[in-house]
Ligand SMILES: C[N+](C)(C)CCCC[C@H](N)C(=O)O
């Protein structure tokens with residue numbers, strides 16, 4: 001258990017690992033502008049905001065109490081007229097560095113479609129910024145934003161009462177509705193089962209490719225494996241594997257991992273373990289904040305060295321902390337944990353060694369608790385996909401002949417497909433509001449898409 005006396009070594013940790021903002025995370029005190037400090041006002045055409053020019057800035061009065069200020073250079077840099085922004089490729093066309101540092105509008109006007117700014121230039125140059133886009137991107141102050149997307153649903157062992165599941169046929173249907181449901185499951189729960197899959201590697205590979213192209217690694221592209229050590233990894237044995245995330249030895253661990261048990265004969269065991277790393281991290285943050293901070297700041301080196309032709313370790317070589325956070329919002333964004341693949345802990349300050357081992361002991365205790373573990377015996381025809389940045393997986397030991405197939409999908413491919421399906425099935429409020437402005441929707445994608 002970490003004692004108060006850990007404060008002194010942690011002070012050194014503060015310097016070494018820039019723990020200042022991490023400390024804010026652990027004590028739930030954000031050093032970031034408090035999101036939601038201002039309510040998102042509702043702009044309707046009959047009460048346009050008040051706009052005015054300040055020194056170097058444009059001020060927008062959403063209501064008597066709520067104002068936003070945008071720097072002139074920021075507004076000019078974000079012009080999305082057809083001369084400044086390629087409406088098909090969605091790339092910036094003009095040279096940001098041609099903007100005079102002290103640029104100031106000739107005039108600013110509140111129009112039904114948004115803020116209209118006329119800039120000094122040889123030929124008339126007018127920029128239009130939709131009100132909803134300005135509200136979404138207000139930075140001075142940040143305005144309360146509707147939830148970017150559906151929230152994550154943290155779960156423990158009780159998930160077995162209603163595990164997220166989609167039927168194969170739905171996913172494979174051309175209308176993409178089943179595919180969207182599947183990816184929403186993964187976004188919300190960090191995993192999803194798929195039932196009704198033809199029990200072949202070919203059908204399973206086709207299923208994986210509905211999300212995006214398969215991520216090839218030293219284990220091959222689409223894997224069809226058994227306990228024959230065909231590859232130099234304990235996954236290719238009958239051994240039990242504790243809860244882990246894959247690819248801790250890669251700088252960029254895969255985003256999704258799909259497993260489909262094709263057969264298991266002449267033996268038993270080989271049950272699949274799922275643990276919601278975000279759920280377990282939330283418990284650690286509440287019960288063991290100092291341990292949480294260590295797991296969030298001490299880098300953990302890892303390697304994959306079982307193949308003569310490969311010797312993987314991440315960049316930087318020190319690796320990454322078990323718990324990764326968004327440097328802007330401070331939210332937990334990634335769990336990286338595979339104690340079997342962990343390399344020599346050569347970066348620990350001497351007086352942190354025991355504290356770090358205490359921290360991972362607490363972490364392991366929470367991971368392996370009955371409240372966290374969801375065990376399931378996969379059957380041929382049912383696959384499981386896990387978000388490898390959140391959900392840990394493992395398996396019990398087994399004997400007999402066990403054939404498992406599956407694939408990795410890169411995290412960016414997964415998030416890109418989900419974003420494209422969102423455009424189709426759950427268009428963003430800003431995009432909807434801006435669609436009234438002509439020429440903003442090109443090739444089915446708005447130039448005001450919040451992802452740009
Ligand atoms: C390719 N397949 C998934 C079968 C095996 C992957 C090897 C697992 C490795 N120890 C890791 O944690 O990344």
Ligand SMILES: O=C(O)CCC(=O)C(=O)O
Nearest residue numbers: 235241246393394395404
């Ligand atoms: O064989 C299994 O069920 C899972 C193996 C595993 O954990 C892995 O390949 O990362």
